[in-house]
Amino acid sequence: xxxxxxxxxxxxxxxMATTRLLLIASxxxxxxxxxxxxxxxxxxxxxxxxxxxxxxxxxxxxxGDIAREQLVLLDIRLPRLLLxxxxxxxxxxxxxxxxGMFRNPLADPGLIGVSSGxxxxxxxxxxxGNSLAGPWIGTFGPYALPVAAFVxxxxxxxLLMATVSRQGSLSLGPLLLAGIAIAALNTxxxxxxxxxxxxxxxxxxxxxxxxxxxxASWTKVWAVAPFAVFLAVAAPRLIRGLNGLLLGEAxxxxxxxxxxxxxxxxxxxxxxxxxAAVAVAGILGFVGIVVPHVVRLLAGPDHRVVVPAxxxxxxxxxxxxDIFARMLVRPGELPLGVMLALIGAPIFxxxxxxxxxxxx
Amino acid sequence: xxxAHGVGYASAQHELLAEIDFTARPGVVTVLIGPNGAGKSTLxxxxxxxxxxxxxxxxxxxxxxxxxxxxxxxxxRAVVPQASALAFPxxxxxxxxxxxxxxxxxxxNGQERNAAINALRSLGMGAMADRPYAFLSGGERQRVHIAxxxxxxxxxxxxxxxxxxxxxxxxxxxxxAHQGTxxxxxxxxARADVAVVAVLHDLNLAAAVADVLVLLENGRVAAAGxxxxxxxxxxxxxxxxCPVSVGRTPANGKPFLLPPALF
Numbered sequence: 162x163x164x165x166x167x168x169x170x171x172x173x174x175x176x177m178a179t180t181r182l183l184l185i186a187s188x189x190x191x192x193x194x195x196x197x198x199x200x201x202x203x204x205x206x207x208x209x210x211x212x213x214x215x216x217x218x219x220x221x222x223x224x225g226d227i228a229r230e231q232l233v234l235l236d237i238r239l240p241r242l243l244l245x246x247x248x249x250x251x252x253x254x255x256x257x258x259x260x261g262m263f264r265n266p267l268a269d270p271g272l273i274g275v276s277s278g279x280x281x282x283x284x285x286x287x288x289x290g291n292s293l294a295g296p297w298i299g300t301f302g303p304y305a306l307p308v309a310a311f312v313x314x315x316x317x318x319x320l321l322m323a324t325v326s327r328q329g330s331l332s333l334g335p336l337l338l339a340g341i342a343i344a345a346l347n348t349x350x351x352x353x354x355x356x357x358x359x360x361x362x363x364x365x366x367x368x369x370x371x372x373x374x375x376x377a378s379w380t381k382v383w384a385v386a387p388f389a390v391f392l393a394v395a396a397p398r399l400i401r402g403l404n405g406l407l408l409g410e411a412x413x414x415x416x417x418x419x420x421x422x423x424x425x426x427x428x429x430x431x432x433x434x435x436x437a438a439v440a441v442a443g444i445l446g447f448v449g450i451v452v453p454h455v456v457r458l459l460a461g462p463d464h465r466v467v468v469p470a471x472x473x474x475x476x477x478x479x480x481x482x483d484i485f486a487r488m489l490v491r492p493g494e495l496p497l498g499v500m501l502a503l504i505g506a507p508i509f510x511x512x513x514x515x516x517x518x519x520x521x
Numbered sequence: 522x523x524x525a526h527g528v529g530y531a532s533a534q535h536e537l538l539a540e541i542d543f544t545a546r547p548g549v550v551t552v553l554i555g556p557n558g559a560g561k562s563t564l565x566x567x568x569x570x571x572x573x574x575x576x577x578x579x580x581x582x583x584x585x586x587x588x589x590x591x592x593x594x595x596x597x598r599a600v601v602p603q604a605s606a607l608a609f610p611x612x613x614x615x616x617x618x619x620x621x622x623x624x625x626x627x628x629x630n631g632q633e634r635n636a637a638i639n640a641l642r643s644l645g646m647g648a649m650a651d652r653p654y655a656f657l658s659g660g661e662r663q664r665v666h667i668a669x670x671x672x673x674x675x676x677x678x679x680x681x682x683x684x685x686x687x688x689x690x691x692x693x694x695x696x697x698a699h700q701g702t703x704x705x706x707x708x709x710x711a712r713a714d715v716a717v718v719a720v721l722h723d724l725n726l727a728a729a730v731a732d733v734l735v736l737l738e739n740g741r742v743a744a745a746g747x748x749x750x751x752x753x754x755x756x757x758x759x760x761x762x763c764p765v766s767v768g769r770t771p772a773n774g775k776p777f778l779l780p781p782a783l784f
Contacts, residue, residue: 264608401622408605408619411571415602416673417595417623462609 180460187473191246194480198242201484204233241377245483246476247389248374248442249452251434253475254396256449257456257467261403262427263337269450270435273340273428274317277347279439280370282313287366288354306369307381307440314436317343322428331424333410371496372443374483381441388437395430396468399423403464447501448475451509458512478505522546522582523568523598523685523716529576530563530740537563538740541577545716547683550707552727553720554751555737556761561720562603562689564737568718569600569687582682592624596677598685599670603693605662607654613665614650617641620672628676636675640668645702659694667691667703674715686710688719692726704730728752728776736760752776 200208214234217227252270259268270276286309290298298305321343325336355363402423405413414420438445456470478501486500525543529536538560545551545568553561566572567579570586579586581597599620607616617640621633641647644664654662667688674684688707692700700723707730711717721727727734727748734751736744738760744751757765763781770777 261609266608401624404619404622407607407609407611408616409602411566411602412600412605414571414591415569415595415598415600416619417592417625419591457609461615462611463615 180463180466183456183460183470184466184473187470187477191473191477191480194477194484195242195246198245198480198484199234199238201488202233202238204230206230206233210234236379237377240379240382241374241483242480243382244377244385244441245374245480247382247385248438248445249448249475249477249479250472251388251392251438251475252445252449252479253452253471254392254468255431255434255438257453257464257471258396258399258403258427258431260450260453261462261464261467262406262424263333264407264409265337266454267450268337269446270431271344271446271449272337273432274321274343274347275314275432275435276439276444277344277351278317279310279314279436280444281347281350282316283310283369283439283443284351284354284366285309285313287369288358288362304380304384307384310443311436311440314439315432317347318428318432318436322425330421331428333424336428368496369443370498372445372498372501373486373494373496374442374479375494377441385437385441388433392430392434395426396472399427399430400464400468403427403468407462407464442497445479445498445501447498447505448478451505452478455509455512522683523579523586523718525564525568525574525577525579527577528564528567528574528579530560530567530572531575536740538567538574539576541740541742543568543735543742545685545718547714547716548711549732550711550717550719550730551733551735552731553718553735553737554722554724554727555743559737560740561737563740565600565687565689565718565720569598570594571600581685595623595673596625597682598687599673601667601670601686601688601691603689605666611654612651613641613646613654613657613661613668614638616654616665617650617668617672620669621676623673623677625678626676627678633672633676636672637668640671640675641665643671643702643706644668645699660696660699663691663694664699664703667706671706671710674710683714683716685716685718688717690720690722693722700726724752724757725777748776752778 196208196211200206200211206214210230211234214227214230218231218235255270256268259270259272260266283306286297286306297309301308321336321340322331325331325339355366358366402413402418405416405418406423410420435449452475453467453471456467456474460466460470479497482500482504483497485504486495486497489495523545525541528538528541528543530538541564543564553564555561563572567574570589570591573587581589586594614637617637618633620640621628621636638647638650641650644667646661646664646668649657649661654665657665670686670688674686677684691703695703704726707717707719711732731748734746734748735742736751736756743760744756752767754765754767757767757778765778765781768777769775
């Protein structure tokens, strides 16, 4: 026993080294993707121009060309980049947390009804913009759609929690099943609205549901900033509970996890993150379910790694997919959700085939 | 000291436990025995705080268990459940290290790893520390979970008071040698002033390790006391519903019995 011990311990430390490497690589990868995203676009401002424009901005230069380049870089590309990072990070973190809580590798942010609730509200706003939802649009102007999506997503989560709670306790089995039922109901209602829509509305709502960052603006960045701060503060506090929950609810309790508080916090944090992401970018599948798995395949299931690495990788994946979405059919744009699945699915399949893990 | 006073537990249709008075004392190995469905695991879950009794109450050093927060409780007591499934690919060491993740543990750098490794070694699992949990046999998994509980106790601050270790069938999947390892670890914990409570199915193992035996029958205490006082022909024959004849081990004269069909 003792003779083989040093070797086995070396392997365990090997996994820890991989972990550190993964976090560093993810950070560097996200920075590279960010630079790329800033320097690629329809106007031909390239990577070399970025430092020049940044310098001009800091030193207060504002002549012709530079001013135009500044406008493109600071008012169009930068908010788009920031939103992309936020959307990717929050979807991936929400996915990681829900998979951990449900102990189900198939759980994704759509599972607790947030995405479908947000979609239903958004589709309603699009389809009834000129009639029922008129006053709503009048109040919120161009932000009627994201606000509706956020409210719809959060309302669905609250409804779900109220349905499933019994004597102050949230049972995970019923939560999962009720989430699926509510999502199915929302999808059916969306179908009804789509059925009754005219061609233009149908196109609008279909494109919204495929996801896009094309409407990025600083207003949207400021609108999601509180959620980004909330996620960044709340998620690390849930990591210990998430690790305990991987063993099961009873075991988590034995390890000192306050079960009810932790489960509620996970649902609220995940739905706030997903609600805000869906509100600014529409429905983006794939990130929430696949990114945490990629991280687990590479670094194991410890949430101290899975949560931060998912955030970094999720942000990077969305930013990269957005670059392709912008570049492939210029001057038009492919839907981001389509791009994500087109690039991501084959890569993920490849990883599964290559992986020797017994279970994901 | 962990005490249950008049504890009962009833689900919608069935009364699983009734009028249980029970004390787990530091330095004592208390073993719960009884036929299938007698309420042993339910009692253990109530003692752990996981299940709230529908009658009576449980107190830890005089303080009602229900009023103690989960984190404070976890600093004093560790639990080894009957079976535990893992949804994601942890290694044995990572599972054992989870024992050290209790909120409020003040750990030095590397202490959680050392505690987990020591615990795994004490159960003969040192060489398998980096083995994925999914590839372990039933008995190896059981030993990993016992190691997790031992790591939890080892990392807990001593100032918090005497510790409690609760185990549900810790030897059910173990081979002969490891049954011995685990039972002697229980005695070792008791010698370190831990109050040990274990559910055991095997009456011979129970007789070998227990300082106090509590025999449950249909959710009630049928007999409690020293093994010699509880493991008697008439008591066991009545509770288990079959003729039982208790013998003595040749080495140290402890009670010893075999299933009746084999005689």
